[in-house]
Structure formats: C-alpha cells, structure tokens
Amino acid sequence: MSHLGSSGRLARGLVALTVTAASTIAAMTAVAGPAAAAGLPEPAAAADGPKLGDACTSAELGTRHPYLKTTEVSPTITHFKGWYVTEGTTGSHEVTTSTETTISVSVGLEGKIEAGFKVATLEAAGASLGLNVKVEYSSTSTESDKVTWNFNQPGYYGVYKGTKKVTGTYGSLNCNRAQQDDGSWALRWIEGSGSGSFTTYTTLEEGAVRCQDDVPAGSIVAKAQNLLDCGSAAAQAEHPAGAVAPTAEQLRERGVRSPALTGGMSAGQPEATGQGTQAALDCQTTVYKIAVPGQPLSWGAPVLASDGVRLRPSTIFSAHLDHWRLCNVTETNGVLEASLWNWGNGGCATIAQPTAADERAILRTASCTEDDLQRFYIYRDVPGSSLVGVQNKYTGSMMGHDRYADGEFIRQYSGGRQDGTGTYSLIEV
Numbered sequence: 001m002s003h004l005g006s007s008g009r010l011a012r013g014l015v016a017l018t019v020t021a022a023s024t025i026a027a028m029t030a031v032a033g034p035a036a037a038a039g040l041p042e043p044a045a046a047a048d049g050p051k052l053g054d055a056c057t058s059a060e061l062g063t064r065h066p067y068l069k070t071t072e073v074s075p076t077i078t079h080f081k082g083w084y085v086t087e088g089t090t091g092s093h094e095v096t097t098s099t100e101t102t103i104s105v106s107v108g109l110e111g112k113i114e115a116g117f118k119v120a121t122l123e124a125a126g127a128s129l130g131l132n133v134k135v136e137y138s139s140t141s142t143e144s145d146k147v148t149w150n151f152n153q154p155g156y157y158g159v160y161k162g163t164k165k166v167t168g169t170y171g172s173l174n175c176n177r178a179q180q181d182d183g184s185w186a187l188r189w190i191e192g193s194g195s196g197s198f199t200t201y202t203t204l205e206e207g208a209v210r211c212q213d214d215v216p217a218g219s220i221v222a223k224a225q226n227l228l229d230c231g232s233a234a235a236q237a238e239h240p241a242g243a244v245a246p247t248a249e250q251l252r253e254r255g256v257r258s259p260a261l262t263g264g265m266s267a268g269q270p271e272a273t274g275q276g277t278q279a280a281l282d283c284q285t286t287v288y289k290i291a292v293p294g295q296p297l298s299w300g301a302p303v304l305a306s307d308g309v310r311l312r313p314s315t316i317f318s319a320h321l322d323h324w325r326l327c328n329v330t331e332t333n334g335v336l337e338a339s340l341w342n343w344g345n346g347g348c349a350t351i352a353q354p355t356a357a358d359e360r361a362i363l364r365t366a367s368c369t370e371d372d373l374q375r376f377y378i379y380r381d382v383p384g385s386s387l388v389g390v391q392n393k394y395t396g397s398m399m400g401h402d403r404y405a406d407g408e409f410i411r412q413y414s415g416g417r418q419d420g421t422g423t424y425s426l427i428e429v
Contacts, residue, residue: 049124050189056175057187058381061389062398062422064174064192064415066121068128071168075220076101077253078140078204079161080227082244085151089241094148095159098246100227100253103165104139108196113137114359116414117396121170122200133166133200140204147206155210156244160224164202171195172396175389176335176379185382190333193377194396227253281348281368283327283341287429289314290324290340292404292421293387298322299410299424301342301349301365308362309349309410311401320344323429326378328370336378337393339368350374351392351412363399363410378426386425389416398422 050056050065079097104111107118113136126133140163147159174192177185205220211230215221229247246254291298292311300312301321314322321344329338340349347365350373355361368374372394381387390399397412400422416422 050173052189054189056189058387059420059423060175061379061387062400062416063418064117064172064398066117066124066170067173068124069169069171071125071129073129074165075223076165077160077162077223077227079145080250081159083157083159084239084241084244085154086241087154090151092150094146096144096146097159098144099142102140102142103201105134105137105200107198111137112357116359120415121198125166125168131202133202149208157208157210158224158228159208161204161206162220162224163204166200169197174379177382193391193393281327281341283325287323287325289322289427289429291425291427293425301345308364311408337375339374340376348374351395356395359414360411386427387423388426389423
C-alpha cells in the first residue's frame with residue numbers, strides 16, 4: 001500500500017485529494033470499426049464510433065457496439081475510521097479502517113468481464129466522462145483496510161479510502177436495413193437486442209480530513225468529512241488518541257452499502273429454460289444455406305450432439321446437414337427473429353446453457369424447445385442482397401468464426417467479428 005501522507009503535504013492536517021465533479025452524460029464513444037471482409041465494402045471510419053441512425057455497411061451486419069444511455073459519477077467512501085490525534089501523538093499512524101461500501105465491476109448482472117462488448121461498454125463510459133475506470137472484473141475490499149497517514153496537527157480526523165463510483169445504462173447498436181422516406185432501402189445502425197446497467201469505479205484514493213478543513217464540495221474528501229458528523233458531541237468532545245466510535249452517519253452509510261452481485265445474464269434478457277421435450281415448430285418451406293459470402297463453405301450441423309456447428313463444404317454427402325429452415329418467425333422493426341431448424345439432424349441451433357456467458361462459445365444443435373438460447377435475430381442487407389448478421393437472443397452475442405477453414409467452429413462473440421467474418425449469406429436452396 002502506498003503511504004500518501006507527508007509533513008510537507010499536510011501543513012494543516014489535510015491533503016485534499018483530486019476530485020472530479022459528478023455529472024450525468026448520455027454519449028457514445030470511440031469503438032474501432034471493422035476492416036472489410038473479402039468481397040464486402042470497407043465500412044466508413046467514424047472517429048466517435050457509430051451512432052444511432054448512422055449509415056453502416058454490409059460488412060458490419062455481424063457486429064455489435066454499445067452505446068450509453070445514461071452515466072452518473074458519485075464520490076463513494078469504501079473504508080473509514082474516525083481517529084483522534086492529541087498533542088504529543090502527532091506523526092505517522094497506521095489506521096485500520098472499517099468497510100463502508102463495496103463496489104464490484106459489472107455489466108448487466110454479471111461480474112465476469114471478458115474482452116468484447118462488456119469491455120467496450122466500460123471503456124465507453126470512461127471515455128465519455130474523461131475518467132480512467134476499471135474495465136475488468138474487480139471489487140473494492142470487503143474487509144477492513146489499513147491507511148498510513150502522517151498527522152501534523154492534533155484534532156478529530158476521518159481517515160478514509162474512497163473512489164468515484166461510475167454507474168449508468170447502455171443499449172446495443174446493430175446494423176440492419178431501414179426503409180427511407182423515398183421508399184429506398186439503406187443500412188443503418190439501429191437499437192438492437194441487449195441493454196442493461198453497468199457499475200465500475202476509478203482508482204482508490206486515501207487520505208485524512210478534519211471537520212475544520214475547507215474541502216471542495218461534491219468531492220471524495222467532502223464525502224469523508226460528512227461521515228465525521230462534525231456537529232455531533234463526538235466531534236467536539238475530548239478524546240484520548242486513537243479510534244473514535246462510529247458516528248450515526250457512518251452507521252447509516254453502512255446500512256445502505258451495495259449488495260453482493262448475483263450471477264445472471266444482462267438486464268432485460270429473460271432467463272432461459274431448461275431443455276425439454278421437442279417443440280412443435282411452424283417452419284417456413286424455404287430451405288437455406290448460411291454461407292460465407294463468395295465462398296463454398298457454409299454452416300454444417302453436427303451428427304453427434306457433443307459436436308458443434310462448423311464451416312463445411314456442400315457435397316452430395318452433406319446429408320442435408322447444411323440445410324436450415326427459419327421457424328416460428330416474427331419481425332419487429334425490420335429485424336427477423338427465428339429458430340434455426342436443421343434438416344439433416346432435426347435439431348435447432350443453440351448456445352448451450354453451461355457456456356452461455358462465455359466469449360467464443362460454440363454454436364451447437366439440440367432438441368427444439370423454443371428456449372431463448374435457440375432464438376436468433378437476423379439483421380439483413382438491403383433487398384436484393386442475401387447478406388445477414390445473426391445474433392443470439394439470450395446472450396446478445398453475434399455469430400462468427402475465427403478463420404475461414406473447413407471444420408472451423410461457428411462461435412458467439414459479444415461484440416461480433418470486427419473484421420467482417422460475422423456477415424453471412426442466407427442463400428435459398
């Protein structure tokens with residue numbers, strides 16, 4: 001632990017730590033644009049990232065970006081202890097503080113933060129506010145913690161650790177076709193599936209403050225000073241050197257400390273049900289291949305339940321494993337939602353429940369149950385084009401592949417494949 005206190009910096013018994021005023025900002029941030037996929041146009045670069053209603057390209061049908069709806073910054077004290085310094089007891093003290101508030105990094109309801117959409121959401125929040133925030137899972141200490149401080153003046157002190165807690169809500173941007181006022185079609189960034197809230201925090205700061213110290217309003221140190229309950233008898237009474245009993249304000253703060261995170265999927269996403277009996281599907285008569293644009297490989301369902309959907313060539317030996325039907329189809333704001341039924345093995349495409357939260361989880365097939373893990377949004381290019389992007393309804397992740405090769409798995413990527421390898425051709429057979 002760093003020892004921040006020093007006699008040169010605490011002439012009046014206080015070092016006021018740097019404070020950034022809290023504000024609420026709705027903004028979007030820079031997210032790197034995808035490179036063009038083979039045979040697909042290069043998307044236009046946008047310095048500030050895509051915005052709702054902006055133009056997108058067919059290469060971006062398989063990508064997904066976060067956008068911020070609200071953000072809020074609030075100074076938060078994580079550890080605190082009242083401490084009394086008398087004449088003759090000034091100098092360096094190691095103070096064991098009590099936990100006031102625990103802050104855990106989360107996006108949606110999950111503390112598990114992997115590269116992709118969740119990291120991009122936290123990076124967007126930090127950039128929009130001009131703060132360096134935690135973009136991986138971490139948590140402030142739930143146990144008592146020590147602060148070493150150099151006290152140059154006698155008095156009643158609040159010794160603290162604190163941070164700026166950053167919270168907000170986010171949505172998802174997906175590329176899809178939209179009809180223009182003149183009746184023509186164009187690709188636009190629309191609000192897609194997946195929204196929720198996030199929590200993160202900045203680097204922890206530590207210090208000590210007295211009631212009589214002049215501190216910036218709305219700052220971390222002001223928050224700590226408020227915990228001293230300076231108008232109370234405890235603040236004005238004579239004390240022996242050392243710890244002071246918690247004030248009423250401290251006890252109230254501890255009563256509303258953040259609850260521990262529970263596992264689950266992002267806010268706004270329903271829980272998936274367990275695998276059950278085969279559902280009766282209303283499937284369209286049209287049969288499709290889901291192919292790599294301009295290439296012979298397409299999605300091939302597995303023969304064995306333990307295997308996954310892979311890129312395979314279509315041959316006379318494919319046994320219809322490369323043939324898919326859209327079932328129980330609905331359409332909302334131009335976006336199709338459907339189950340993907342495979343003609344060859346009779347199963348539905350799905351992300352398995354045990355791996356639903358995993359980046360790069362393999363797409364599989366299972367008995368059709370109309371579970372949201374088996375429902376997919378299909379984002380389409382303008383009429384006349386077969387290009388699509390495919391997104392799982394439950395996880396919010398886009399389907400794609402790591403490389404173009406026979407036997408390569410189809411996987412889920414929370415932010416999609418930014419190189420265009422998440423854009424496929426839905427080819428009528």
